[in-house]
Amino acid sequence: MTLRPTQSSTYALVQSGLRMNMARLVRAQEQVATGKRILRPSDDAAGTSISQSFLRQIAKVDGWLESVGGARTRLSAASSRLQDASGILTEARSVATASMNGTLSAADRLGYASQLEQMAVNLMEIGNSSFGDRYLFSGTASTTKPFDIVDTPDGKRVVYHGDEGRSTALVGRDVEIDTSLPGSEVFASSDPTGTTYAGLTGAKSGTSADMGTGYETLAVRTAAVIGLPQEGIVVSGDATIIGDHALVVDAAAGTVQLGSGPAVSIETPLPADLEVRDADGSVLTLDLTGWTGVGFSGVATGEGEISLDGTSWTAFNGTETNLQLTDSASGAVVHVDLTGVTRAGEETLVFEGTTNVIDTLLGMAHDLRNNQDLDPAALLDSMSLRLDELVAGQDRLLVSLGDLGSRQSRLDRADQRLGDLRIQLQGLESEVTDADLSEVVLDMSRAEQTLQVAQATGARLLQQSLLNYLR
């Protein structure tokens, strides 16, 4: 305070006082109008830094929420499709079990076959289902249709075109959730445990390991029959015998018997195509028209040929314990022990742990159509082989569903947590930057009061002059 106030200093003082209080009022007005305490960094530099850091964190959370959202919708779509698939498989199991009843007629079997085929198609449609424009079950090859049915010599077969790639969603700092669902893991498996034969021909696994996926058909055929003609009897048609089979023609009883199979009566006139069957189901068709009428007890030996791909045939003599066969189309390699083979036929073999459920259903339908004239026992063998795989496939699907469910619940939890975090961060941010209205209003009225007082005192001060008293 100056001891000697002068005209100009007095005026300046009054002016600056008014200006300062007016500025406080305006600042309060600004805060009330915007609701913000910090309108520019210098309003509260430390606060600005803190608020900025909250805003950056909110942005990060937004990014994670975006990932969670994208993954959730996709996985929930996948989940509902897989539930449908699981339902189909349950139904397929009961149909397959019903179809294995030995008393069924061929027509009934055909009916079941078409049912199973339809289910396979439905299952494949699920496998090919998409979300948006993206296939759900093709791994990271998301625009490639994952499943496709191709015709092979062994019947219809499904081919997977997707990949096994993993894609993940980043849902937190260093927290990633797997969002991939490769069809090769959901509908199939690639964990080979060994090769199983249906048991029709008596072929077994050789000593060396095998390699392949899904099902293969091992074809054994009789190339030639040795031991006939004898007494005017010749082989006239189908022969499915492999190796030595005793052939007894009993002239007295008028029967023909192959091995331990049933004795077949010889009718007159002498038949040109008498079918005799061994106990293992192998067949020998005989022409008796030139029979001399003399009975005999001999041996008919079937010379066998074997093939995995149905095109290249390998002759065998029944002593092979580790014959290597390949299917160039599928790349499968099997080693077979042929010492127990007694009959020809098409044998289903499965590389366990590598089958595709769609393949299994298609294979069942193929078996039931029975276009290879399998006898019921052989059919049953093949069907039960496939049923085991169907059960395993369904288990896998359920495991996938469970896994999917746990991923979904992880995502749900992440969503919840991130949502909470976002609200919390927003709260903290607004705490820093938002104006406390009651405080601002208080400030404002204080500034107003001071301004009024300053105006009043200023006016009084400026009126004071000696001149007022000089007459």
Next chain:
Amino acid sequence: MSGIGLNIGLSGMLSSQKALEVLGHNMSNANTPGYSRQRLSLGASQMLLQAGGGVLGNGVLASGVERASDGILGRRIVSQTAVAKALQASLGSLRGVESLFNPTGHDLGDQIDEFFLSAASLSTDPVDQVRRNGMVQSAQHLTAQFHQTADSVASLARDSENRVDFLLGEVNALAQEMVGLNQEIAQVEAGGSSANDLRDRRELVLGQLAELVDVQTVEHSNGSLSVTVGGHLLAGHDLAATMRSERNDDGTLELFVGNTTKPVGVTGGEIGGLMTFVQDYLPGLQARVDDLAKNLVLEINRAHSTGAPLGGGFERLTGWVSLEDADGDGAVLDEKLSDAGLPFEVTAGSLFVHVTDPETGAVESHELLVDPDAMSVGDLLESLDGIDGISAGLDFFNRVQILADGDKRFDFTARLDANPDGVGSFGGQRATAGSAAAGPFTLTSGATLDLSGTSGPFQITFDAADFADINEATAAEIAAVINADPASSAGGIRAVAEDGRLYLQSTGQGASESFEVLGGSLATAVGLPTGIHTGQDLAVAVELHGEYSGSKNQELTFTPLGDGTIGTTPGLQVEVRNAQGQVVGLLDVGEGYQPGSALELGDGLSISFGVGTVAASSNQGFVAHAIADSDTADLLVGLGLNSFFQGTDAEAIEVVGALVDDPSLLAASGNGAEGDNGALLELLALQGEAVEGLGVSFGESYSNLVGDIGFEVVATESAAATEESLVDSLKARRSELAGVNVDEELVEMIRFEQAFAASARFIQVVQELQDTVLRLI
């Protein structure tokens, strides 16, 4: 007596009248800026008159008009004003900066967030074109924001500089006025009187000058005042120098006084404040924004360059970096990579290049070793060009360009080579014999290799001339010699160098193929097993699965322990060694192993072996690469290949043009699969991570920048307020001393009015006395 008496009265009246005039002058100048109140100096006039021995005075004498002033206070006001004005000018400019970085919700920080959000969105569906467009667009918004910020900073600098130029004109006008005043004051004061009003005026001019620049003053005995700026005379007694600005070579503004060639440092006054802002503060700010842009380019490109676009690979790629001809010989190819003017540092390391054939899905992986101090641009292009399926060169602008041959595609991802045994050196169909270990091998000139193929035994001789250094012969060099020998092809034998190892193979495939290693010094040096090596019909299919989760690149060498058939031979094992030669795994692949089933290798990887036989006795084996970072050399970033952003500062940062034209080139995939989002996840991780070049994350860096601007404004504000209040208090003191208080003047007025009346009355008394005397006559 009467004459004297009248004179005394008259002097009283006149001096009172003069005093009233001075008071009037004071009162009328009560509001004149810079005016110092004046006082009439009065003194008793002494006249030596002997009148009865006493000395009698001769009335009052007005000796002059004095001005209330304090020279030291005046100088302090001048220097303090310069300081306060400088801070005010800085504050004004900083407010401009602050408004640029106001958190608006659409600022640079928000744009960075937006960019990462769009990347997160794309990561949920990397195939989606709309999201790809979205990410490119948000990146363009980001670069536009960078440009705008850089432009605004530049225009702030320009505005300040223009203002400086304008103010210099004022300085020069004031300096002229100063000289004029100096001359007038000297003239007036030469007569002995004080040029009060002129001095007030000069003090005012000096104050105005001090508001613009910090001036120093020296007052001369003749009353004139020399004003200097930074030691150079601006205004003297008869000469005013001109103050001017010039731009120096690097574009910054410099100030000069008169004809001096050395710039003067001005820190005070408005000009000083503006210059400090332009020269010290803004470059620092610009550098921080540029640094943010540069690191963003570097880090985003690091993540992006090792990604793959839609379609799994590139047909062609051109870098955005033009290589420089540092030694000026007109050729770029001879420059070492470290001298080729790359915007980002290339370090010693390696780059993986994969060439894929979309038709067959076959992948060929190559590891390119990079040493920027030893490798020239030409060497690099040569080794790139040497990779099967791609060709590399420089385009017209000296940018590196890579083209795929035919329908092939290439990429630089950390993809896994699913079929690591590319040459069939591990149970392949060809008869194979391998070297005992990876090269280089120590050979002597004249070393021999005796082989026997389909056409009988033959010998190959190796000469020192065949090798760069025969003591460090590489497998590739040895293979080249063997393959060049016509006897090899005639005998159905070829040599292959793979991962540093040498393999001899039959050219035909199948169980009927065989050749014999008879011996020779090379066979011993390299460790080629002697004896007959036979092929097989079934090749062992080796497949690598999974995604490598390790943090370092790994080179895994697989060799069989013993000879046997996969899945059949009891106890057959495959040994896995890392690059350091340590055994990191033993895989049971004998009896009990199901061919084709996966064996865990750790770090997310597994391997499966198909049916077939393998032979340790033939030194069979293969190497698999597990890639964590496919470009440890940062070569792609350095050359600007497969970049997302280009440019190295806020002004130049751009989204690479090819991406804008075709967002499907956005490299989202980390392994070539279209639905993979590996590269994006890597990019997204950058959002929260502290970045090497910044020490903090991008967002934090920006937050800190904004916070620091706030702090700067607050600090300057409070400093300016402090300095200003100091000026105010100095001015108040000056006003206390020199200002006019009207009331005070009125009191004085009454005093002198009365004194005038008294003097008049005295004259009347003297006159009456005289009349009395006259009446006596």
